[in-house]
Amino acid sequence: MKNFSGKALRWEWRDGVVELTLDREPANEIGTSLLGELEQFVTAMKSFEAETAACIIHSAQKRGFSAGADLRELYHGAVALPEKERNAGVRDFVERCHAVANAIDAAPFVTIAAVHGVCFGGGLELALTCDIIIADKMARFAFPELRLGLIPGFGGIPRLKRDLGNGFVRDFLLTGRSVNAARAHAVGLVAQLAGEGEALKVARATAAQTTKFDATTRREAKKFIKPIPHDQLRAEIELFCELFSRPTVLAALKDFVERDKANDPMAYLPKSF
Amino acid sequence: MRTLDQTTQEVVDLASKHFNVPVGSLAPSDDFFKKLGIDSLQALELLSRLENHFGIELPDYEVQGVSDFRTLAERIQSRL
Numbered sequence: 001m002k003n004f005s006g007k008a009l010r011w012e013w014r015d016g017v018v019e020l021t022l023d024r025e026p027a028n029e030i031g032t033s034l035l036g037e038l039e040q041f042v043t044a045m046k047s048f049e050a051e052t053a054a055c056i057i058h059s060a061q062k063r064g065f066s067a068g069a070d071l072r073e074l075y076h077g078a079v080a081l082p083e084k085e086r087n088a089g090v091r092d093f094v095e096r097c098h099a100v101a102n103a104i105d106a107a108p109f110v111t112i113a114a115v116h117g118v119c120f121g122g123g124l125e126l127a128l129t130c131d132i133i134i135a136d137k138m139a140r141f142a143f144p145e146l147r148l149g150l151i152p153g154f155g156g157i158p159r160l161k162r163d164l165g166n167g168f169v170r171d172f173l174l175t176g177r178s179v180n181a182a183r184a185h186a187v188g189l190v191a192q193l194a195g196e197g198e199a200l201k202v203a204r205a206t207a208a209q210t211t212k213f214d215a216t217t218r219r220e221a222k223k224f225i226k227p228i229p230h231d232q233l234r235a236e237i238e239l240f241c242e243l244f245s246r247p248t249v250l251a252a253l254k255d256f257v258e259r260d261k262a263n264d265p266m267a268y269l270p271k272s273f
Numbered sequence: 274m275r276t277l278d279q280t281t282q283e284v285v286d287l288a289s290k291h292f293n294v295p296v297g298s299l300a301p302s303d304d305f306f307k308k309l310g311i312d313s314l315q316a317l318e319l320l321s322r323l324e325n326h327f328g329i330e331l332p333d334y335e336v337q338g339v340s341d342f343r344t345l346a347e348r349i350q351s352r353l
Contacts, residue, residue: 027314063314138321142333177332178317180324250294 001044008034011041016053017207018045023060030072030122030154035096042103053215054207057130058200064117064139066126069154072260075253085244091241097122097154098233104129105159105228108219110210114203115139115190120178125154128163130204131226135181135190136199142178148252153240158232164188226239275353281346284323288342291322301343323349 002013008024020041022028045052059065068154074093078086104111104126113127116136124141127133143152145162151173153155160169172179184190194202210218243249275283280326281301288295292309299308319335323345324331329352339345 067314118317136319137325140317140321175332175334177334178320180321182325183330223351 001040002048004037004040004044006037006040009037009041013048016051016211017204018048018052018055020055020057021060022057022066022077025061027063027067027118028059028061028065028123029067029070029073030097030126031073032093034070035051035093035100037101039096042100045103045107045272049213051107052109052251053211053213053218054112055104055107056112056114056200056203056207057104057126058203059116062117064123065113065115065119066121066123066143067118068121071148071253071256074159075250075257078253083235087241087245090244091237094153094237094240096126098237101125101129101155101159102228102230102233105155108215108222110202110207110218110222112206114194114199114243115141116197116199118142121145121152121156122154123158125152125156128156128159131222133184133189134192134194134199134203134206135184136194136196137181138196139181139184139199140178141181141184141189142176144176144178144226146173146176148256149246149249150243151236151240153236154246155233155236157236158229160189161232162227162229192245275350277343277346280327280350280353281343283326284342284346284349285314287322287326288319291319299342299344304340305342305345306340322339327353329353 004011009022011020012020013186024034028034037167066127077089081089105240111130112132112134114134115127116139118140119127120142121144124143143156145152164187181190181193185193285299286296286302288305288309289299292311294309320331320333320336327349331348331351331352335348336345339348
């Protein structure tokens with residue numbers, strides 16, 4: 001299936017490049033609908049990977065690439081279940097997210113995230129599966145999970161550690177602060193900076209360049225320079241599920257949902273340090 | 274070196290332009306969330322724009338609880 005249009009995303013294949021467009025209001029929060037369609041995408045990838053040189057993942061939502069996991073859905077789904085089922089449900093969701101992330105990470109073509117606006121939490125974890133991140137100069141990146149009593153759970157820490165130095169990784173994770181595109185570029189998280197509103201255009205030019213190379217060489221080079229940290233990814237799932245089982249996490253999710261519902265302007269910003 | 278008044282005016286001008294609110298309707302002591310009608314994601318847009326404009330990095334925990342232009346300018350001033 002080379003073209004698809006769903007409720008939360010769509011993709012279009014043309015001349016060896018597939019563009020995956022995230023498009024779920026308000027900011028591409030990753031919940032069951034977006035995850036389900038990402039699973040459809042990674043399944044469909046198999047059918048066109050042999051004739052594909054590159055994939056661009058970008059967002060049609062004005063606010064950004066993705067604000068991360070759908071915390072409203074996560075909270076409402078969790079409180080509706082008894083504790084044992086709640087933990088099993090979260091584990092299932094996280095395992096599904098990891099399967100999608102691992103498939104994109106291992107894709108035999110070049111993957112490019114074209115990022116604008118917010119790229120937080122699960123959104124950043126999705127971008128980190130890509131080989132190249134191209135950022136609009138107004139993009140902003142964060143792993144704010146610690147304020148919820150959690151760690152990033154969709155593969156963020158192992159992939160961040162794979163790609164960047166510990167000095168930045170620890171500061172970024174342990175403060176939960178957001179960083180702008182210039183900082184993200186300086187530390188190597190972002191490969192290329194684009195002017196405002198130009199990230200997709202730059203990504204398309206980059207994708208076009210990758211189509212010039214031999215497919216086997218491209219695939220083998222990628223495998224050689226970008227090994228997938230499977231053991232650490234498994235450990236991350238276990239730690240995330242262990243942390244999620246604590247009552248403090250549900251309380252933090254409840255606080256976020258209530259502040260968001262009350263239009264608290266600070267809902268997306270860290271509450272306290 | 275900018276004075277705090279100059280920094281404050283630049284913050285107000287930039288917010289006015291970015292969120293398309295008449296500059297004359299904004300005062301340094303205004304609550305920018307209410308006056309600009311923005312939420313936390315838009316506040317992060319403003320933060321990025323301010324960082325780019327002043328050439329600084331302003332961790333969001335340093336602006337936690339800040340809601341008026343003048344105090345925001347003070348935080349920026351400390352990074353200039």
